Amino acid sequence: MSDAIISDVIAHPLTQTMTRPTSTSWGTYTEVSMVLVEVRTDAGVTGVGETLARFAPKAYADLIETLLKPRLVGQPVSNIAAHWHTMRRSLSGRSGGMLIEAIAGVDIALWDIMGKLAGLPLARILxxxxxxxxxxxxxxxxxxxxxxxxxxxxxxxxxxxxxxxxxxxxxxxxxxxxxxxxxxxxxxxxxxxxxxxxxxxxxxxxxxxxxxxxxxxxxxxxxxxxxxxxxxxxxxxxxxxxxxxxxxxxxxxxxxxxxxxxxxxxxxxxxxxxxxxxxxxxxxxxxxxxxxxxxxxxxxxxxxxxxxxxxxxxxxxxxxxxxxxxxxxxxxxxxxxxxxxxxxxxxxxxxxxxxxxxxxxxxxxxxxxxxxx
Ligand SMILES: [Mg+2]
Missing domain, CATH: 3.20.20.120 (Enolase-like C-terminal domain)
Incomplete structure (x- = not known):
């Protein structure tokens, strides 16, 4: 298996009206959002990830493309743990909130690429x-x-x-x-x-x-x-x-x-x-x-x-x-x-x-x- 270099990170903010509303102790949801994260490499292999972004998906997409992407482009995919820590340290303070959700989408995409490069399902890579x-x-x-x-x-x-x-x-x-x-x-x-x-x-x-x-x-x-x-x-x-x-x-x-x-x-x-x-x-x-x-x-x-x-x-x-x-x-x-x-x-x-x-x-x-x- 050869490594690949991250060439681009693209965040797609998505919104849908739900076919069936969800009612919990919080109230009723009729619309929900997410961000699909696409990570491209110089090897032509692309990975996808998902960020939990129930509300304000464009704000999450902006965070991914302006804060996280510059720290990743040009780096080898396989250093995933290092990438995680680099992204985590892009903001100070205790971990949580939008940053960690934004990292989630990128991280899942990197693991998707790792599996594709190895030709193995993610379950076995793990x-x-x-x-x-x-x-x-x-x-x-x-x-x-x-x-x-x-x-x-x-x-x-x-x-x-x-x-x-x-x-x-x-x-x-x-x-x-x-x-x-x-x-x-x-x-x-x-x-x-x-x-x-x-x-x-x-x-x-x-x-x-x-x-x-x-x-x-x-x-x-x-x-x-x-x-x-x-x-x-x-x-x-x-x-x-x-x-x-x-x-x-x-x-x-x-x-x-x-x-x-x-x-x-x-x-x-x-x-x-x-x-x-x-x-x-x-x-x-x-x-x-x-x-x-x-x-x-x-x-x-x-x-x-x-x-x-x-x-x-x-x-x-x-x-x-x-x-x-x-x-x-x-x-x-x-x-x-x-x-x-x-x-x-x-x-x-x-x-x-x-x-x-x-x-x-x-x-x-x-x-x-x-x-x-
Ligand atoms: Mg629950």
Whole structure:
């Protein structure tokens, strides 16, 4: 394998109106954005990455092209760890926010190129676990009225999911009612978990957590705001349901405490937020060292985030299950030709792509069509 020299970094800000709005404890989303990062090389090999940029995608694109690109052009692709640190030090202050999300898109693209140069799928470049398929769960049944929730449950079960996530919000008595009702509707054979998107105070989370353990839910995701590590530690002592979090963390530093004391049972970094493949792998492996499972977050992100996460899932020893957002997002079904996004899973399993790098063929006409105005 010979190396290649980075010749250009292009950021494509994309926006779409969602076919089905997403309703969580935060409210309802009808429009979502991302940035597709294209890294070109002198060898003619191009890599693609994705930056989580739910809002203001043009600001992220500007950050990538004006701050990060000049530090990379002319450099060999394979020094990815060095590139990560150079990009990280392009701004001072603690790590997080837009910079780390911007780095994520570039970093994923560099790993895509590495796989293509080697002629191997990314999962194997990362030190594969010899997995050809991974487990996924259906996400999500939204915070909607009972009839709509029943329809979403039936739709997800109809698509073959055996594990399903349910969004919860306030008030607590209503959440507890829905938790019990959803268990009765789903029956005992469907695995259920809950995502609260930081809806609760500590005392409220204890009450909801009790309803979850009484009804056999397999995890309680982001019950508290991500900065409240002390709250998570207290909650761990006061409820039995396993705690999951990590989609709001940008780096291994922000996950360390809750991993080291095993407050979390499951860590859920998002590769398009947490600094790309390089940092997400560090987070997953630190979790593994503390016997905490790795379960990638996808949410409203696109096919590149999803596919990079599939490769990480296939390579990390502590992988448990990956989120599969079952919408018809243009970011999943139009940008790349890897079979339509939400239709690829069968019986709650997803095949690991076998092509080199991410294994994606980008439809550049679709990218142009989705460009943010
Ligand atoms: Mg979540």
């Amino acid at each position: 030190g594969g676990m010899n997995r050809s398929e991974i487990d996924v769960y259906g996400a999500a049944i939204n915070w909607v009225d009972d009839d709509e929730a029943d329809a979403e449950l039936a739709r997800l079960i109809g698509r073959g999911f055996t594990n399903i996530k349910v969004k919860m919000a306030r008030p607590v008595d209503e959440a507890c009612r829905r938790i019990q009702r959803m268990r009765e509707k789903a029956g005992s054979k469907i695995g259920l978990c809950v995502d609260a998107n930081w809806a609760y105070s500590l005392d409220e989370a204890v009450e909801v957590g009790r309803a979850l353990s009484d009804n056999g839910y397999f995890w309680f995701e982001e019950p508290l705001k991500p900065e409240d590590e002390y709250g998570y530690e207290r909650l761990r002592e006061r409820c039995d349901v396993p705690l999951a979090a990590g989609e709001s963390n940008y780096s291994v530093d922000q996950a360390r405490r809750l991993l080291a004391n095993r407050t979390l049972s499951v860590l859920q970094p998002d590769v398009a937020r947490a600094g790309g493949v390089t940092e997400t792998r560090r987070m997953a492996l630190l979790a593994d060292a503390h016997d905490v499972a790795y379960a990638p977050h996808i949410g409203m992100s696109g096919i590149i985030c999803e596919t990079a996460s599939v490769h990480l899932s296939a390579a990390m020893p502590n992988f448990r299950i990956m989120e599969c957002e079952c919408d018809e997002s243009a970011f999943k079904v139009q940008i790349a030709d890897l079979r339509p996004g939400c239709l690829r899973q069968e019986n709650g399993r997803l095949k690991v792509p076998e092509g080199p790098g991410l294994g994606l063929q980008i439809d550049w006409d679709a990218v142009k069509h989705l460009r943010s105005q």
